[in-house]
Structures are given as structure tokens and as C-alpha cells.
Amino acid sequence: MATASLGGVSLRRIGEVFAAERRRYVDAHPRSLQRTGRGIAGYFDGVPMHWMRDWSMPFPFVVESARGATLHDIDGNEYADFCLGDTGSMFGHSPRPVAEAIARQADQGLTYMLPTDDAIAVGPLLVERFGLPHWQIATTATDANRFALRVARAVTGRPKILVFNGCYHGTVDETFVRLVDGRAVNRPGLLGQFTDLTQLARVVEFNDVDGLRHELAHGDVACVITEPVLTNSCMVLPEPGFLDQVRRLTRATGTLLLIDETHTISTGPGGYTRTHGLEPDLFVLGKPIAGGVPASVWGFTDDVARRLHEVQARTPPGHSGMGTTLSANALALAAMRATLEHVMTADAYRHMERLAGMLANGLQATIDVRRLPWHVVRVGARVEFVCAPGPLRNGTQAEAAHAPELEQAVHLALLNRGCLIAPFHNMMLVCPATTEAQVARLQDAFAAVTDALVT
Numbered sequence: 001m002a003t004a005s006l007g008g009v010s011l012r013r014i015g016e017v018f019a020a021e022r023r024r025y026v027d028a029h030p031r032s033l034q035r036t037g038r039g040i041a042g043y044f045d046g047v048p049m050h051w052m053r054d055w056s057m058p059f060p061f062v063v064e065s066a067r068g069a070t071l072h073d074i075d076g077n078e079y080a081d082f083c084l085g086d087t088g089s090m091f092g093h094s095p096r097p098v099a100e101a102i103a104r105q106a107d108q109g110l111t112y113m114l115p116t117d118d119a120i121a122v123g124p125l126l127v128e129r130f131g132l133p134h135w136q137i138a139t140t141a142t143d144a145n146r147f148a149l150r151v152a153r154a155v156t157g158r159p160k161i162l163v164f165n166g167c168y169h170g171t172v173d174e175t176f177v178r179l180v181d182g183r184a185v186n187r188p189g190l191l192g193q194f195t196d197l198t199q200l201a202r203v204v205e206f207n208d209v210d211g212l213r214h215e216l217a218h219g220d221v222a223c224v225i226t227e228p229v230l231t232n233s234c235m236v237l238p239e240p241g242f243l244d245q246v247r248r249l250t251r252a253t254g255t256l257l258l259i260d261e262t263h264t265i266s267t268g269p270g271g272y273t274r275t276h277g278l279e280p281d282l283f284v285l286g287k288p289i290a291g292g293v294p295a296s297v298w299g300f301t302d303d304v305a306r307r308l309h310e311v312q313a314r315t316p317p318g319h320s321g322m323g324t325t326l327s328a329n330a331l332a333l334a335a336m337r338a339t340l341e342h343v344m345t346a347d348a349y350r351h352m353e354r355l356a357g358m359l360a361n362g363l364q365a366t367i368d369v370r371r372l373p374w375h376v377v378r379v380g381a382r383v384e385f386v387c388a389p390g391p392l393r394n395g396t397q398a399e400a401a402h403a404p405e406l407e408q409a410v411h412l413a414l415l416n417r418g419c420l421i422a423p424f425h426n427m428m429l430v431c432p433a434t435t436e437a438q439v440a441r442l443q444d445a446f447a448a449v450t451d452a453l454v455t
């Protein structure tokens with residue numbers, strides 16, 4: 001009888017490895033166990049934010065400090081941090097120029113709904129870096145996407161958006177749709193969702209040009225919103241020519257194109273867009289743009305700006321439905337300016353690219369030697385191992401490639417060997433402060449856990 005397995009590893013062995021790693025974790029975190037083991041007082045379900053329960057460890061460790069690519073917990077453990085706040089700290093923890101800018105601004109007021117010198121400097125920096133002429137600042141990538149989609153609907157007068165199956169663009173309601181057996185449905189698990197979101201959105205598989213052509217032909221889509229690489233399940237790269245076809249078909253049908261670079265900014269200083277010469281109408285970047293201080297940016301073309309002014313001129317006075325009070329606050333703009341001027345540099349990206357290449361090659365070699373049916377995929381500084389054969393073509397394949405129990409065991413084993421990787425996918429980010437020694441540590445840890453799994 002065939003043994004049940006996941007990613008080429010028997011479930012029995014995965015269970016044994018995970019149990020051993022849990023014991024090791026508990027032994028190494030006595031103080032954290034005391035503080036978080038029974039939940040933190042005052043919080044629903046014991047954590048200030050539910051993500052904190054979604055890691056592989058039995059209880060979260062308490063962070064004492066983090067600097068560059070290194071994180072310490074209150075139990076005296078040190079980690080090479082390849083999670084980096086799930087990209088929020090893609091350029092390292094508290095980069096010196098950002099920390100100094102925050103300290104400077106801290107004494108000058110934090111938010112007042114008026115521009116500062118930093119705000120005046122940031123506008124032209126965004127134009128120069130990302131190549132679009134008009135920008136707005138928001139606080140999260142979710143907000144930036146919501147506002148950009150609102151603009152897309154306003155200027156096209158069309159009701160729907162189009163997403164690729166398996167996408168994630170933050171908690172933007174109308175993007176929470178999925179394809180099941182070729183049919184669009186609300187994404188499972190949504191709480192309090194009374195609307196049929198498929199009334200607002202069309203869904204197509206990534207890399208499916210014919211599907212996209214068919215859905216856009218309805219003429220009711222305001223905007224295609226996509227990442228250039230599907231990053232939020234297992235990573236899916238665009239097939240050659242796919243993004244060109246997306247641009248061609250959107251233009252041909254009067255549909256706007258929104259590129260969300262929140263993860264793919266790992267590609268280069270101007271994101272995947274600049275490295276690969278994409279031509280979006282709307283552009284969104286959140287998370288690391290202010291070095292870890294909450295902030296996001298969204299930009300658009302002259303054509304969108306002109307049409308937006310026309311719509312505004314016809315719209316009665318009232319609330320636009322866009323904006324949050326703390327958006328574009330002085331602290332965020334100080335941190336953003338420092339990040340753009342001194343942290344997201346070409347030199348920093350050269351380092352990130354080189355070490356990410358080393359990491360990817362090392363992991364793939366380990367997988368090959370152990371003959372595991374896994375693969376490694378990379379976009380710039382963002383590396384991912386997938387516990388299934390590749391390359392993956394679309395969101396359906398990406399979802400099927402997940403091996404939750406196996407991934408949990410691997411994550412915890414890496415953590416117990418001093419390497420932190422992202423909890424929801426097998427993402428590893430290299431930042432400007434990451435060292436070759438840290439990459440080697442992760443490769444050794446990966447070799448150790450894969451050895452344990454195939455034993």
C-alpha cells in the first residue's frame with residue numbers, strides 16, 4: 001500500500017520531524033513561553049494581530065531587537081532574518097538613514113496634514129524612480145490599491161476589475177475572488193462578506209492570454225490589477241510575452257493596467273516595472289517604501305490624471321471615498337525620503353541580487369542531491385522554495401503546490417537553526433545587510449532539515 005506523503009516526504013516522517021522541532025523550540029524559548037505561551041493578556045485570541053498566531057512555532061517568541069538582517073529574542077537567540085517583516089523591512093531593520101530621519105522628525109511633530117520639506121523632496125523622487133508623473137501617498141498597500149481602483153472606475157466609467165486567480169493585493173474586497181472549476185466565486189474564509197464579489201470582478205488564470213482576451217471582451221472592466229509575478233501563493237513567473245499581451249489587450253479594450261509592486265520591488269530600484277520596461281497606467285507600492293514605517297505610494301499617467309480632472313469637474317462636491325487621516329504624515333515622508341535617497345540604492349540591489357542568486361543556487365543544489373520533487377524560484381532579492389515540481393503556471397497550480405504540514409516542519413527547523421523565513425509562503429528575502437555567512441547558515445539549516453526529512 002502506498003504511504004501517504006506530501007512533497008515527496010511521508011506524512012509519518014513529517015510528523016516526527018515537526019514534533020522534534022517543537023520540543024526543541026519550547027526548550028530554547030522559556031521566557032517567551034512564559035510571556036506568550038498562554039496568550040498575551042488583553043488581546044482577542046492572545047495576540048495583537050492574528051498573523052502572529054500563523055507561524056510554525058507553538059507560541060510566538062518575543063522580539064528584543066532587530067537591526068539589519070539580524071533579530072534577537074528575549075531568550076537570547078539570534079536569527080538571520082530572511083522574513084524581514086514579509087517585505088516591510090525588505091531593506092533591513094532600522095536602516096541607519098531611516099532611523100536618523102525618524103529621530104529628527106520625532107522632535108518636529110509627527111502628523112499635521114500639511115507638507116514638509118521631505119514631502120517636497122519625495123514627489124520628484126517618485127517621478128524619477130518609477131517613471132510616472134503623478135503620485136499620492138497612502139498608509140498601506142491595501143489603501144493604495146483601493147484608491148487606485150476607485151480612480152480606474154471613475155475615469156473609465158466601468159464597474160468591474162479583473163484579477164488573476166491566486167492574487168493577493170491586501171484586504172481589497174473586490175480582489176477576494178477565486179476560480180473554482182473555471183467559475184468565479186468569493187474567496188473561501190471571508191468573514192462578514194455579504195456581497196457576491198463576482199459582481200465586481202472577473203477572474204482569469206495568470207499566463208492565460210486567451211482567458212484574458214475573453215473576459216476583457218465584455219467591455220465592462222475598468223482595470224486589470226496584477227503583480228508582474230504572482231507572489232502570494234507559491235511564486236509564479238510570467239511566461240515569455242505574457243505581460244506584453246496583458247498590456248496589448250488592456251490597451252485594445254480601453255482597460256487600465258495597475259501594476260502592484262509591493263513584493264516585486266525585490267527586482268530592482270524601480271521594481272519589476274522599470275527592470276522589464278512595463279508601461280502601467282497605475283502603479284502601487286507599499287510596505288518597504290518607507291523603510292518599515294507604514295506608508296505606500298500610488299502613481300498614474302498624464303492620461304489618467306487628465307481624465308480624473310474631467311471626472312472631478314463633473315462630480316458634485318462631497319467625499320471622494322479616498323484618503324485616511326494619517327496618510328502622508330510627516331514621519332512617513334521623512335522615512336520615505338531617507339529610504340529613496342539612501343537605502344533603495346543600485347549598490348544595495350547589487351548586493352541583494354548577488355546573495356539571493358547564491359542562496360537560490362545553494363537551495364536548488366540541496367534539493368537536487370536529495371532528489372526531492374521541489375524547486376526554487378527567484379525574483380531579484382526574493383527567493384522561494386516550492387515543495388512541488390515547477391515551474392508553476394498559474395494560481396491553481398500554485399495553490400495545489402502548497403504542502404502546509406511539510407512547510408511548517410521546514411520553517412520551524414530553520415528557525416531552530418537560527419534562520420527566520422516568511423510564515424505564509426516559503427519566501428526568503430535578502431536585504432542590503434544580509435551577509436554571506438547568513439546565507440550559508442540558511443543553506444546549512446536547509447540541508448539539515450531536508451536530510452532529516454528524507455532519512
Ligand SMILES: Cc1ncc(COP(=O)(O)O)c(C=O)c1O
Pocket residue numbers: 140141142143145168169170171227232260261262263286287
Ligand atoms: C502584492 C501585495 N499587494 C498589497 C499587499 C497589502 O499590503 P498591506 O498589508 O501592507 O496593505 C500585499 C500584502 O502582502 C501584497 O503582497
